[in-house]
Amino acid sequence: xxxxxxxxxxxxxxxxxxxxxxxxxxxxxxxxxxxxxxxxxxxxxxxxxxxxxxxxxxxxxxxxxxxxxxxxxxxxxxxxxxxxxxxxxxxxxxxxxxxxxxxxxxxxxxxxxxxxxxxxxxxxxxxxxxxxxxxxxxxxxxxxxxxxxxxxxxxxxxxxxxxxxxxxxxxxxxxxxxxxxxxxxxxxxxxxxxxxxxxxxxxxxxxxxxxxxxxxxxxxxxxxxxxxxxxxxxxxxxxxxxxxxxxxxxxxxxxxxxxxxxxxxxxxxxxxxxxxxxxxxxxxxxxxxxxxxxxxxxxxxxxxxxxxxxxxxx
Amino acid sequence: xxxxxxxxxxxxxxxxxxxxxxxxxxxxxxxxxxxxxxxxxxxxxxxxxxxxxxxxxxxxxxxxxxxxxxxxxxxxxxxxxxxxxxxxxxxxxxxxxxxxxxxxxxxxxxxxxxxxxxxxxxxxxxxxxxxxxxxxxxxxxxxxxxxxxxxxxxxxxxxxxxxxxxxxxxxxxxxxxxxxxxxxxxxxxxxxxxxxxxxxxxxxxxxxxxxxxxx
Numbered sequence: 001x002x003x004x005x006x007x008x009x010x011x012x013x014x015x016x017x018x019x020x021x022x023x024x025x026x027x028x029x030x031x032x033x034x035x036x037x038x039x040x041x042x043x044x045x046x047x048x049x050x051x052x053x054x055x056x057x058x059x060x061x062x063x064x065x066x067x068x069x070x071x072x073x074x075x076x077x078x079x080x081x082x083x084x085x086x087x088x089x090x091x092x093x094x095x096x097x098x099x100x101x102x103x104x105x106x107x108x109x110x111x112x113x114x115x116x117x118x119x120x121x122x123x124x125x126x127x128x129x130x131x132x133x134x135x136x137x138x139x140x141x142x143x144x145x146x147x148x149x150x151x152x153x154x155x156x157x158x159x160x161x162x163x164x165x166x167x168x169x170x171x172x173x174x175x176x177x178x179x180x181x182x183x184x185x186x187x188x189x190x191x192x193x194x195x196x197x198x199x200x201x202x203x204x205x206x207x208x209x210x211x212x213x214x215x216x217x218x219x220x221x222x223x224x225x226x227x228x229x230x231x232x233x234x235x236x237x238x239x240x241x242x243x244x245x246x247x248x249x250x251x252x253x254x255x256x257x258x259x260x261x262x263x264x265x266x267x268x269x270x271x272x273x274x275x276x277x278x279x280x281x282x283x284x285x286x287x288x289x290x291x292x293x294x295x296x297x298x299x300x301x302x303x304x305x306x307x308x309x310x311x312x313x314x
Numbered sequence: 315x316x317x318x319x320x321x322x323x324x325x326x327x328x329x330x331x332x333x334x335x336x337x338x339x340x341x342x343x344x345x346x347x348x349x350x351x352x353x354x355x356x357x358x359x360x361x362x363x364x365x366x367x368x369x370x371x372x373x374x375x376x377x378x379x380x381x382x383x384x385x386x387x388x389x390x391x392x393x394x395x396x397x398x399x400x401x402x403x404x405x406x407x408x409x410x411x412x413x414x415x416x417x418x419x420x421x422x423x424x425x426x427x428x429x430x431x432x433x434x435x436x437x438x439x440x441x442x443x444x445x446x447x448x449x450x451x452x453x454x455x456x457x458x459x460x461x462x463x464x465x466x467x468x469x470x471x472x473x474x475x476x477x478x479x480x481x482x483x484x485x486x487x488x489x490x491x492x493x494x495x496x497x498x499x500x501x502x503x504x505x506x507x508x509x510x511x512x513x514x515x516x517x518x519x520x521x522x523x524x525x526x527x528x529x
Contacts, residue, residue, distance in 0.1 A: 120472060122469070128468075133473055134473055134476075134480075165473075167474055168474050168477060171477060172477070175481070265408075268407075272407055288405050289405055289467065291466075291467040291470075292407070
């Protein structure tokens with residue numbers, strides 16, 4: 001195996017991370033928390049929520065970022081295994097590609113607790129806790145159809161293809177929207193969950209389809225990118241609905257920009273995974289089925305103000 | 315002993331014993347040259363829903379059936395209390411309760427010319443619809459799937475397959491209904507079905523498993 005510059009840099013970063021982690025481990029040992037890039041506040045909220053709960057429960061933590069790169073993720077599993085982690089909390093880098101590293105950790109006696117994204121096999125991870133994306137997407141789509149007055153040309157921005165969540169949200173959207181024959185989808189493109197990519201895609205879609213009335217987006221970062229493009233084109237009349245429940249989109253909703261989003265309880269989900277890991281480590285069982293769904297909540301102008309860091313205050 | 319069993323057969327045994335249901339391949343997946351089963355998710359879930367409807371789904375509903383008026387009284391004491399007594403839901407945090415109910419009421423509104431046809435029924439005699447009976451063919455929600463104790467998300471590949479299962483069960487429910495041909499507004503509907511409790515049960519979106527209209 002040749003070590004590419006990128007691998008070397010990331011290995012170096014991992015080493016730096018390890019050195020920086022507190023040397024004073026408490027009794028319960030180390031918990032590794034591995035997520036996609038914190039550039040997306042959703043993943044940051046997961047990491048922060050998991051880390052806080054783990055520390056509260058007496059674990060030392062390392063927080064690692066795989067940037068949706070399966071090779072990088074694989075290295076991080078090796079790191080966690082080498083460090084003798086007691087458990088791994090994971091938001092994975094691909095439903096197929098993540099099966100092998102989770103199996104490797106299991107073989108090394110380290111249980112994995114997955115959040116947000118599933119892997120394509122069961123019986124390898126101890127828990128897979130995911131948002132009920134299908135239910136959430138249907139909520140978002142119902143709001144979208146209502147805002148559109150049940151008619152008009154619209155665009156769908158889809159997430160990264162390797163991610164099951166992209167497909168399930170799109171399916172949830174269409175199971176609702178396609179019941180309305182006057183809703184016409186004029187473009188459907190992937191912007192790979194990315195804000196900059198969504199900006200560029202939205203710009204070109206607008207040029208080809210200047211008459212669009214609405215945009216439904218598979219996540220909030222793409223919604224933010226699309227909204228910036230719509231603003232730049234003077235098209236703030238376009239109805240835009242996102243998915244995630246980020247603070248950025250909340251602020252836009254409050255200001256009358258983006259119309260709605262769907263909250264995934266990311267912060268709580270990460271904490272729950274840590275709690276199940278702790279229970280598993282101390283009692284040998286989580287008391288739950290492996291795969292668990294958590295319901296999503298529609299966020300619009302009526303409740304946006306109660307939203308903070310992927311949690312809704314009572 | 316085990317060594318003499320060929321690999322595809324062993325794989326089939328593992329699949330058979332690990333999952334709650336059986337997938338029957340025409341030939342081993344390895345020979346088919348693809349990792350995918352030789353059916354779409356939709357077709358596979360439709361077959362599963364059909365195969366389990368009479369023997370498993372219907373008995374669960376019959377065993378948990380509660381008169382709607384009685385359930386309303388119980389819900390006044392809190393959803394979790396009523397849920398623990400009569401409800402059905404998958405394990406896990408914050409999963410909403412599903413209830414199998416029976417009831418009757420006057421049809422106050424009917425929308426028949428739609429892919430998502432529905433009846434609004436007044437079951438508490440206040441002149442306003444409080445139960446929406448979904449007639450389909452497009453029936454929303456996952457109430458039927460989530461009310462079934464024998465269905466576990468872990469046994470399914472991912473959310474996409476699991477969503478198709480919910481739709482497939484709704485499709486079977488739809489197929490068992492005999493739908494009104496003319497406007498039934500003003501007539502009485504007697505129904506059994508399942509719904510997911512969201513919020514305060516002010517309006518119930520029912521997936522009907524039995525429906526008769528008349529009188």
